[in-house]
Amino acid sequence: MTRRRASLTELEGAVLGVIWSRRSITAYGVRQRFLSSPTRGWSSSHGAIYPAVERLIRYGFVAADPARSDRRATKTLTVTQVGSEALRQWLMGLEEWMGGATVDPIRTRVNYFSILSLEERKSYLADAERNARAALAELQDFTPDPAAHDSWGLEAASVGIRLEVEARLKWLGILRERLEAENPAAPESDPGQCSSIGRTEA
Amino acid sequence: MTRRRASLTELEGAVLGVIWSRRSITAYGVRQRFLSSPTRGWSSSHGAIYPAVERLIRYGFVAADPARSDRRATKTLTVTQVGSEALRQWLMGLEEWMGGATVDPIRTRVNYFSILSLEERKSYLADAERNARAALAELQDFTPDPAAHDSWGLEAASVGIRLEVEARLKWLGILRERLEAENPAAPESDPGQCSSIGRTEA
């Protein structure tokens, strides 16, 4: 119950949420949950999760009891009363900027598209579409944590994930069409013209 | 031209891209670009950008020339030949995971929705929708950097931003409807029943 920041970090909040949604789980189990999340970019390294759990314990938000019937250092984590209130507060602590767009590595790169040749752009878009489609396919097989005591939220979130990836796919399709419209595939004629487009820099 | 990582970080890549898209710009100007980006979550702190620029200079990707007609320490940054190749390589270095969903703070919180009361959930969704709508409205006024030498990519990216936020808005609408369908607004009758739903934990 040490001094702590005004509010939880995203990782701490998510870890607290996972423990809560399982009623009890080990730190190792928390990591498994993060690993199996369809959302890429969740830090699921030991070096991030164990310290985060430790902090939650220090704050008094999580109780760690040595697991009986296991001579290992295995600890069973549970959310305390205080922790449950902290989780609720973190949840309700929406900030205005959160309504805006997230950082999307595919989109970041598109900003500087004009450095690429037409062929490179096409190849980029094809790669991106393939990756997005793969993510969507994986999503088909995804079932939210069956061990959670209530999966309304997990279900709801997975709908959001699907919509986000579908939006990305739609966007990539628009870009592909845009590119094709601007550079009609001149059939076997004058290939030199196309490949110079977009390479303003040597 | 010091030893460096195998590939650029997202921040380094984006900084390199900004410098390239302006042909030349100061580090301060790069920061202004990040600040005016409609994508939230871009680190735009001095403490992140100046060191990133320094690294790019060390790698030989960016040239820094003291600006004439300015007795301050102002340096004009330009992308070198090597840097332009590095930018192209970073751009084309798409990885598979990038097709997946990004970390969205609104969505993260929804995962643990079952800790909230019905009223709290409704309030959360209303807040989130308001924030997303505000982000969309700001996007209307947004024009990609007019000083860029080619804005195809910037334009294309801003379309993606719009689609992402619209998808978020659509998703939040679905959740709101879902919530209302499950808990029909019992008109002035038995308010106690509703407020207990979703609070399985004390």
Place this chain on the structure above:
DNA sequence: GGCTCCATGTAAGGAGTTACATGATTCA
């Protein structure tokens, strides 16, 4: 007995946030 998981930790190094600190330029 050996392999695969389960389970927890630590240490080095890199990077971002925030706050501190300084000074030039421009415009009214």
Place this chain on the structure above:
DNA sequence: TGAATCATGTAACTCCTTACATGGAGCC
């Protein structure tokens, strides 16, 4: 001359990544 803005940097702190390190449990 004063205020706002342009412009750069540094230092403390925290956090994450990656790799290293250890050992029990369960199963064949």
